[in-house]
Amino acid sequence: MRSLNKPLALLGFFVVFISTIFCPFLKVPLQANWNLYQVDTALFMITNGILGLCVLLFFMRKLSGFRIAALALIAWIILSFILVYFQINNYVGFKFLDGLLSKTLNIKWGWAVLLAGAVMILFSVGKGKKVGE
Structure with a gap:
């Protein structure tokens, strides 16, 4: 039997959703900080889609499915961070230009907030505790 800490789940939903919109994920010169939508719209949509699945399973009280969706959300966040990192470091294909580009684009603290919410x-x-313990 599983138990659910509803305030912690709601706080996590809030943190993940707000962080994708307002937290900086990438610092781009001459254009300031980018949120997840500006970094890549597909990453933004898939992240919020998995979050929506978590919210749906939360309200349906399907706790095993909710836990699997939360694990999928964490795996997706880690995978998307790795993909953005490699995209920054291997964008052009020339070692000199990639090195120059990777020094100008900086990953920001929004990834940590997103992962913390997940x-x-x-x-x-x-x-959950068994009856009689």
């Missing part, structure tokens, strides 16, 4: 969602589901 971890809060994951840890909101725990093992």
